Amino acid sequence: MCHTPLMLPLKCNYSLSSSSFLSFQFKIGLCQLSVTSDKDKNIAHARTAIQDAAAKGAKLILLPEIWNSPYSNDSFPVYAEDIDAGGDASPSTAMLSELSSLLKITIVGGSIPERSGDRLYNTCCVFGTDGKLKAKHRKIHLFDIDIPGKITFIESLTLTAGDTPTIVDTEVGRIGIGICYDIRFPELAMIYAARGAHLLCYPGAFNMTTGPLHWELLQRARATDNQLYVATCSPARDTTGGYVAWGHSTLVGPFGEVLATTEHEETTIIAEIDYSILEQRRTNLPVTKQRRGDLYQLVDLQRLNSN
Numbered sequence: 001m002c003h004t005p006l007m008l009p010l011k012c013n014y015s016l017s018s019s020s021f022l023s024f025q026f027k028i029g030l031c032q033l034s035v036t037s038d039k040d041k042n043i044a045h046a047r048t049a050i051q052d053a054a055a056k057g058a059k060l061i062l063l064p065e066i067w068n069s070p071y072s073n074d075s076f077p078v079y080a081e082d083i084d085a086g087g088d089a090s091p092s093t094a095m096l097s098e099l100s101s102l103l104k105i106t107i108v109g110g111s112i113p114e115r116s117g118d119r120l121y122n123t124c125c126v127f128g129t130d131g132k133l134k135a136k137h138r139k140i141h142l143f144d145i146d147i148p149g150k151i152t153f154i155e156s157l158t159l160t161a162g163d164t165p166t167i168v169d170t171e172v173g174r175i176g177i178g179i180c181y182d183i184r185f186p187e188l189a190m191i192y193a194a195r196g197a198h199l200l201c202y203p204g205a206f207n208m209t210t211g212p213l214h215w216e217l218l219q220r221a222r223a224t225d226n227q228l229y230v231a232t233c234s235p236a237r238d239t240t241g242g243y244v245a246w247g248h249s250t251l252v253g254p255f256g257e258v259l260a261t262t263e264h265e266e267t268t269i270i271a272e273i274d275y276s277i278l279e280q281r282r283t284n285l286p287v288t289k290q291r292r293g294d295l296y297q298l299v300d301l302q303r304l305n306s307n
């Protein structure tokens, strides 16, 4: 360790388990799913998309934000599942667990509304190749937006914000998780990068107002600033729904380059990730080493409090 945990470890942020992945290549599948008001149908549909992506060689599959339910405050309480109880109390995550172990893949399971006691969260579950739940990320930054005449959506009317950054070691590298609006907060991505993330996954449902301007820009910014891969996955656009998603699920490389993307229809992107490029980019342009830790610092409170 070259810094105290209080500071962003600017110069020595790669642990052994993180660096052992640095020549690793694999395929990622981004399943941009159509979402209906029929939960069983949504689960069956996601199952088929995951199986198809795995058949095409994807070792990591990312689903959209809120893929088992319409994206609305009215729907969240109705479609919410008790993830910790599992089984019949959470048919959506039971399906993800079953498929990840059956197909020997890692699944970053988009997000679903989660019920925990009397609270609701917007939650992403990560399953390893053994079918076990490896991590659960509750959307940290709730999406409260009010642009009169364009879009008003107040997630905090029904949802509670999570309070933990989530970074997880998987069979396909170290992955930092954020959900949609979380992508707007660069400090979260910086903390993940400082902890050795190779890839950031953001299930997200941007909208027709902010999507065209900000969606790709934010992904490229997070990837460029932190010199890592960024993958996003949106629901497909449904213009009859109350909330119209922008779509455009995307994979961005560590130089800010868009490696694969799509429009707004339902589709699955299969794209190649090669972690050797991370080292190459960081050598080409060593911004991590060139940061001025004597002038500014990022505080990783979770790490600080765990010591």
Ligand SMILES: NC(=O)CC(=O)C(=O)O
Pocket (backbone or CB within 6 Å): 143, 179, 180, 181, 182, 184, 205, 206, 207, 210, 211, 214
């Ligand atoms: N839906 C979101 O959480 C975020 C979004 O659409 C935006 O930031 O814009």
